[in-house]
Amino acid sequence: MPGRIVSSTLAMATVVLLLLGSAMPAAAQRSDAVVLVRDAEIENAIRTMVAPILRAANLDASAVEVHLVQDRRINAFVAGGQRIFINTGLIMRTETANQLIGVIAHETGHIRGAHLVALQEAIRGATAQMILETILAGAAMAAASSNRRPDGYASGSGNTGGQNVPTPPDAPGALKSLLAYTRAQEQAADQAGVTFLERAGMSPRGMLEVMRMLQQQERIYVGSGADPYLRSHPMSGERIVFLEEAVRRSRSVNTSDSPQFREMHARMVAKTTGYFEPQRAMQKYQNDNSTAGRYGRAMAMFRMGQTQAAIALADQLIRENPRDPYFHEFKGDVLRDSGQPAAAVGAYSQAVALLPRDAALRFGLGQAQYNAGQQAAATKTLESVVQTEPTNVAAWDLLQKAYDASGNPAMRDLAAAEFFYLQGHKGQARYKAEAASRSLPRGTPAWIRAQDLRAALDADKPRR
Numbered sequence: 164m165p166g167r168i169v170s171s172t173l174a175m176a177t178v179v180l181l182l183l184g185s186a187m188p189a190a191a192q193r194s195d196a197v198v199l200v201r202d203a204e205i206e207n208a209i210r211t212m213v214a215p216i217l218r219a220a221n222l223d224a225s226a227v228e229v230h231l232v233q234d235r236r237i238n239a240f241v242a243g244g245q246r247i248f249i250n251t252g253l254i255m256r257t258e259t260a261n262q263l264i265g266v267i268a269h270e271t272g273h274i275r276g277a278h279l280v281a282l283q284e285a286i287r288g289a290t291a292q293m294i295l296e297t298i299l300a301g302a303a304m305a306a307a308s309s310n311r312r313p314d315g316y317a318s319g320s321g322n323t324g325g326q327n328v329p330t331p332p333d334a335p336g337a338l339k340s341l342l343a344y345t346r347a348q349e350q351a352a353d354q355a356g357v358t359f360l361e362r363a364g365m366s367p368r369g370m371l372e373v374m375r376m377l378q379q380q381e382r383i384y385v386g387s388g389a390d391p392y393l394r395s396h397p398m399s400g401e402r403i404v405f406l407e408e409a410v411r412r413s414r415s416v417n418t419s420d421s422p423q424f425r426e427m428h429a430r431m432v433a434k435t436t437g438y439f440e441p442q443r444a445m446q447k448y449q450n451d452n453s454t455a456g457r458y459g460r461a462m463a464m465f466r467m468g469q470t471q472a473a474i475a476l477a478d479q480l481i482r483e484n485p486r487d488p489y490f491h492e493f494k495g496d497v498l499r500d501s502g503q504p505a506a507a508v509g510a511y512s513q514a515v516a517l518l519p520r521d522a523a524l525r526f527g528l529g530q531a532q533y534n535a536g537q538q539a540a541a542t543k544t545l546e547s548v549v550q551t552e553p554t555n556v557a558a559w560d561l562l563q564k565a566y567d568a569s570g571n572p573a574m575r576d577l578a579a580a581e582f583f584y585l586q587g588h589k590g591q592a593r594y595k596a597e598a599a600s601r602s603l604p605r606g607t608p609a610w611i612r613a614q615d616l617r618a619a620l621d622a623d624k625p626r627r
Contacts (some may be wrong), residue, residue, distance in 0.1 A: 184217060190491055205431045212428075216268050218363070219359040220271050227245045227274070243510055245274050260427065262418075265368075268356035357370070357409045366410075389503050426455070436463075437459065437462025437463040441462070442467075459491075476492055486516040494510040511527050522547075525548050538565050559582040573599055573603045580593075593620045596616040597617065
């Protein structure tokens with residue numbers, strides 16, 4: 164249900180994917196399951212803020228991926244190994260960096276405990292057909308309930324469709340055992356999260372504060388009479404009792420967020436609110452002349468079509484912070500979307516010069532170059548993006564168009580093959596890979612990549 168720190172490794176819709184064993188590439192599966200958004204600033208800020216937690220958990224920070232999910236609900240989850248997904252609603256509703264870090268500490272507990280692997284083992288021990296029938300029943304209930312949500316937002320599919328609905332009271336005994344197993348995982352993740360926070364010298368108070376916020380949502384969205392012991396995660400009240408005791412015993416309970424973390428958090432909240440809820444951002448930040456406040460107003464103006472006002476605020480922020488890549492990027496976004504691609508190239512180029520290794524910034528530059536008719540530059544920029552992020556579907560899509568516009572049909576076909584492969588369209592991917600193979604010089608890196616794609620596609624063919 165909305166209003167709990169949960170892991171999508173435990174979400175019933177994700178269980179469907181595990182049971183059906185789809186052969187579609189992982190990137191395509193994720194695009195079907197959730198709506199992802201990219202933002203270089205927020206992704207990098209979160210990585211910086213959670214690095215102490217990952218070190219405390221003895222995890223390699225470079226191996227943990229952070230993804231943003233477009234969803235107003237307060238939620239975060241783990242899926243696909245060491246990937247943490249964070250709802251934009253969680254970012255917008257947290258009041259301190261410590262609250263957001265506390266949520267991610269809980270999710271780190273799922274990663275450290277290898278709960279995805281453990282859940283898959285538990286599923287193998289249950290009856291697949293029985294679980295599938297229960298999932299389908301829950302999906303029908305979710306579809307009905309989504310039409311009467313008081314906030315006007317329908318329940319999403321994928322990571323939330325099953326977890327928002329209490330399990331039917333006549334659930335078979337095997338499913339009850341499975342859900343009890345997942346409740347134990349949630350409790351273990353809470354305990355691990357508190358441990359990581361303590362090791363990192365951070366307060367567990369933020370985790371408790373978010374849990375109390377989630378409890379309020381639970382009271383709004385959950386009807387009375389549901390069996391609390393048949394939910395896929397423990398009641399918020401049960402978890403609050405544990406966290407209250409953890410806060411009482413904590414040695415670092417009064418530790419404050421660092422100035423750097425406070426500023427990072429304020430900016431990500433302002434930026435996200437300005438983008439997704441511009442009217443609320445204008446009200447919230449109308450008299451706030453801090454950097455974050457003006458940033459939030461500028462983003463809201465941009466989203467409301469007030470282009471010149473947004474550029475004026477962006478220029479003001481750039482004058483004060485000339486070496487901040489994200490203000491240059493923001494100005495590039497405004498210029499690009501207002502039909503000024505050549506000017507956008509200049510702004511994005513400044514951002515990339517300040518943070519050259521960031522693929523999201525380089526993708527923005529590639530878009531602007533393509534729109535400005537600078538196809539040679541666009542192909543070079545986008546090639547660097549897919550080298551860093553080989554599963555970036557949008558980059559492959561734009562790269563095939565840039566190759567086509569620059570008169571390079573062989574590389575266009577190879578990029579198209581990559582795009583269709585990541586989308587799960589195997590027939591089209593094979594057709595394009597074969598076309599590229601016929602046109603590319605034999606033995607070149609591009610020709611070898613086309614052969615690799617063909618081999619991968621042949622390996623996915625069903626055996627006759």
